[in-house]
Amino acid sequence: MIILHHLRIGRSLFCAWLLEELHLEYEPKEYFRNLKTFRSQEDLKAAHPLGKSPVIEDGSLMLSESSAITTYLIEKYDPENKLHPCRKQINNWAKFTQWLHYPEGSVFAPLLIDMLLQRTNDSSRRLNEFSASEINLHFDYIQEQLGNNNYILGEFTAADIGIAYVVEVANKGKHLAQYPVLLNYLTRCKNRTAFQKAKLRVVE
Amino acid sequence: MIILHHLRIGRSLFCAWLLEELHLEYEPKEYFRNLKTFRSQEDLKAAHPLGKSPVIEDGSLMLSESSAITTYLIEKYDPENKLHPCRKQINNWAKFTQWLHYPEGSVFAPLLIDMLLQRTNDSSRRLNEFSASEINLHFDYIQEQLGNNNYILGEFTAADIGIAYVVEVANKGKHLAQYPVLLNYLTRCKNRTAFQKAKLRVVE
Numbered sequence: 182m183i184i185l186h187h188l189r190i191g192r193s194l195f196c197a198w199l200l201e202e203l204h205l206e207y208e209p210k211e212y213f214r215n216l217k218t219f220r221s222q223e224d225l226k227a228a229h230p231l232g233k234s235p236v237i238e239d240g241s242l243m244l245s246e247s248s249a250i251t252t253y254l255i256e257k258y259d260p261e262n263k264l265h266p267c268r269k270q271i272n273n274w275a276k277f278t279q280w281l282h283y284p285e286g287s288v289f290a291p292l293l294i295d296m297l298l299q300r301t302n303d304s305s306r307r308l309n310e311f312s313a314s315e316i317n318l319h320f321d322y323i324q325e326q327l328g329n330n331n332y333i334l335g336e337f338t339a340a341d342i343g344i345a346y347v348v349e350v351a352n353k354g355k356h357l358a359q360y361p362v363l364l365n366y367l368t369r370c371k372n373r374t375a376f377q378k379a380k381l382r383v384v385e
Numbered sequence: 386m387i388i389l390h391h392l393r394i395g396r397s398l399f400c401a402w403l404l405e406e407l408h409l410e411y412e413p414k415e416y417f418r419n420l421k422t423f424r425s426q427e428d429l430k431a432a433h434p435l436g437k438s439p440v441i442e443d444g445s446l447m448l449s450e451s452s453a454i455t456t457y458l459i460e461k462y463d464p465e466n467k468l469h470p471c472r473k474q475i476n477n478w479a480k481f482t483q484w485l486h487y488p489e490g491s492v493f494a495p496l497l498i499d500m501l502l503q504r505t506n507d508s509s510r511r512l513n514e515f516s517a518s519e520i521n522l523h524f525d526y527i528q529e530q531l532g533n534n535n536y537i538l539g540e541f542t543a544a545d546i547g548i549a550y551v552v553e554v555a556n557k558g559k560h561l562a563q564y565p566v567l568l569n570y571l572t573r574c575k576n577r578t579a580f581q582k583a584k585l586r587v588v589e
Contacts, residue, residue: 230529231522233491242476246486253479256472268460272446275457282450285486287437290494294501294512303509308501318435325434 183207188214188221188234190385192247195346196235197383199251199339201375203258207237209383248281248343255339264339277340280333284343288323291315292350299354316356323348324362331369345370387411392418392425392438394589396451399550400439401587403455403543405579407462411441413587451550452485455543468543481544484537488547492527495519496554503558520560527552528566535573549574 183200187193187209200207212225212234221232228236229245236245237254244250255265266273291312298309323344326333333344348367351357357364370376387404391397391413404411416429416438425436432440433449440449441458448454459469470477495516502513527548530537537548552571555561561568574580 231526242479244479244483246483246490248490249479249483249486252482252486253475256478257475271457271461274460275446275448275453278456279448279450279453282453282456282486282489285490286450286452290497293494294498297498297512297515298509301509301511303511305502305505305507305509305512307505307507308498308509308512311501322435 184238185209185383186212186225186228186234186236186238187383188212188225188232190214191234192346193235194379194383194385195342195349196237196247196250197379198373198376199254199264199342201378202264202339202373203254205254205258211384247346248285251281251339251342259339264337266334266338277334277338280338280340281343284347288319288347289350291319292347292354295354295356296350316351320348320351320356320360320363324360327362327366332366337373341370388442389413389587390416390429390432390438390440390442391587392416392429392436394418395438396550397439398583398587398589399546400441400451400454401583402577402580403458403468403546405582406468406543406577407458409458409462415588452489452547455485455546459543463543468541470538470542481538481542484542484544485547488551492523492551493554495523496551496558499558499560500554520555524552524555524560524564524567528564531566531570536570541577545574 183205185193185197185200185207189211197207197209212221214220215222221234225232225234228238228243233245235247235250236243237250244253259265266277268274294308294312295316298305298312332338332341334340345367348357348363352364352367387409389397389401389404389411391401393415401411401413416425418424419426425438429436429438432442432447437449439451439454440447441454448457463469470481472478498512498516499520502509502516536542536545538544549571552561552567556568556571
């Protein structure tokens with residue numbers, strides 16, 4: 182039984198979504214943020230030394246970093262390659278890996294800057310300019326990559342978990358009015374049975 | 386022959402370092418930033434639609450995202466597991482994957498915020514506080530993980546490429562005075578023959 186250490190509010194729901202896509206048994210363990218600092222509290226440090234989430238506990242393994250969790254879960258629990266290309270088709274597999282690293286390697290930082298700026302009265306022209314131009318650059322690119330496909334690599338793969346997460350964050354930051362293709366994509370992801378099941382068990 | 390599309394100044398040197406560790410033949414192709422915007426110029430868009438670097442070109446495959454490039458290179462060119470744990474030892478391999486995702490998944494964003502703030506006269510208390518506290522949190526953690534080891538997982542692995550990169554960025558941002566263990570680690574990494582060879586071919 183996998184334990185999902187889940188800090189509210191955070192990314193763990195998207196990890197639960199993957200667990201549901203893989204039809205795995207898991208038990209969410211809920212933690213709450215300090216309402217003043219918005220950081221996790223001491224209790225989560227038993228699962229992660231920095232109090233970060235999600236963390237999965239699978240037997241003796243405690244694993245953090247959302248995309249590392251994805252990589253591990255599909256390696257161990259997707260031997261039939263339902264959610265990722267076969268490693269032997271190495272170029273397809275490499276492109277999948279690129280899209281797995283892309284959300285946090287490139288897209289999340291400008292969204293985080295924007296989120297922090299939206300929560301304050303401070304303003305910084307340079308940071309605003311940086312985040313606004315990067316956000317447009319990346320969501321244009323993601324929309325172009327999607328094109329007429331339902332998912333980022335055509336069929337649904339585990340790479341969609343990370344892409345949908347940054348699309349969700351952009352949507353919450355009110356950046357998607359000009360991106361109908363991405364709004365439809367997000368709706369399509371959230372309408373998946375596995376996402377719906379995850380939502381019933383893991384409150385964001 | 387692998388082509389390394391390399392934008393100066395940027396992370397590509399660390400990609401060249403991995404290519405050297407793997408004793409691969411490669412050809413760096415140099416690009417320069419626009420001196421006003423500090424962004425790449427039109428020429429790099431032939432290799433990456435957003436003008437990002439590094440990109441490697443290996444036959445028909447064009448691959449971006451530093452850690453995806455690492456993942457691909459060790460999959461294809463490290464069959465003897467010299468630079469990463471064997472996938473069959475799945476818990477060790479998962480921890481390696483965690484450290485592969487950690488630099489960009491968690492550490493780079495606060496460093497980027499700090500870098501952008503250092504380049505401007507604007508100030509933002511919230512952003513400064515966020516980046517300062519996250520930077521301390523992460524570099525305490527990395528220093529603790531290193532402990533008395535030479536490398537992040539004991540022996541040198543491909544995960545050190547990403548860790549050394551964020552340590553380098555932190556050092557350039559003058560955040561490492563209190564972290565002698567990390568300064569020694571950075572020196573140890575840069576003294577490796579492969580890093581020295583990379584530096585002769587790829588000017589940062």
